[in-house]
Amino acid sequence: MDDGRVATFERVERDGVAVHTVPSIFEACGVGVAFSERTGGVSVGPYASLDLAGHVGDDPESVDRNRDLLFESVGIALLRDVLTTAEQVHGTQVAEVTRDVAGCGALVEGGRSPLKGVDTLWTRERGIPLMLMYADCVPVVLVRPSVPAAAVVHAGWRGLAGGVVRAAADAMGGLGGEDDLIAFVGPHIGACCYEVGRDVVSHFESRFATIAAASFHLDLGAVVTQELVRSGVPEGRQCHLGICTAHNTDRFFSHRAEGQTGRHGALAVIL
Numbered sequence: 001m002d003d004g005r006v007a008t009f010e011r012v013e014r015d016g017v018a019v020h021t022v023p024s025i026f027e028a029c030g031v032g033v034a035f036s037e038r039t040g041g042v043s044v045g046p047y048a049s050l051d052l053a054g055h056v057g058d059d060p061e062s063v064d065r066n067r068d069l070l071f072e073s074v075g076i077a078l079l080r081d082v083l084t085t086a087e088q089v090h091g092t093q094v095a096e097v098t099r100d101v102a103g104c105g106a107l108v109e110g111g112r113s114p115l116k117g118v119d120t121l122w123t124r125e126r127g128i129p130l131m132l133m134y135a136d137c138v139p140v141v142l143v144r145p146s147v148p149a150a151a152v153v154h155a156g157w158r159g160l161a162g163g164v165v166r167a168a169a170d171a172m173g174g175l176g177g178e179d180d181l182i183a184f185v186g187p188h189i190g191a192c193c194y195e196v197g198r199d200v201v202s203h204f205e206s207r208f209a210t211i212a213a214a215s216f217h218l219d220l221g222a223v224v225t226q227e228l229v230r231s232g233v234p235e236g237r238q239c240h241l242g243i244c245t246a247h248n249t250d251r252f253f254s255h256r257a258e259g260q261t262g263r264h265g266a267l268a269v270i271l
């Protein structure tokens, strides 16, 4: 917070598992935020090695073990059973995670399913870790320190075109108190590597001044920035990690660069 920004990321590596965390937010309101890298896990082949997703063809036991390793690395192994995940369908549906659904999707093998049809999870309960999985799409974590409350958002181009960021901010906005949302934007594919068709650009050119109609490189980060501003999170309250997944396949999974691959994660928990 010294350089004028609301918070800054810190890369922490423990037992080969690397995450990008935000220590100042944890100190301020007890919300832990972590964006994982792909190293330090047990998955092999295209999923090497810390693949966290159960739906991309990896061995389920390996994925569950990788989730164990991530939780051990960030010091919340005791909360592994109540990890809550979502189906992620590139939609805009938001789910508030309360005690009765805690643990849905914790395990790939066995247990209750991830929350169906949902692309945003949020909670104001302590001790329920929320996690969504990504390989190029934009991971957004929203924190409202005054409650405290935290959300994890899965934002690909379809979700962004549909208003997934706004829906997430709105869900957390009805809590009263000050308008103090802070946004953390994790690793995602950069405009450098995200060439798209005319049809995709057409969803954005009219609503986003920064998206040039003539360009076939879609800047998802710029779209997220603007969507956050429109949702009441000014740029001064946004922290962007600014790493392109496709440019850094040694550290992150990239569907665009690799095709069949694993998923890294965005994790938020109120402790």
Ligand SMILES: [Zn+2]
Residues within 6 Å of the ligand: 189, 190, 191, 192, 193, 244, 245, 246, 247
């Ligand atoms: Zn790139």
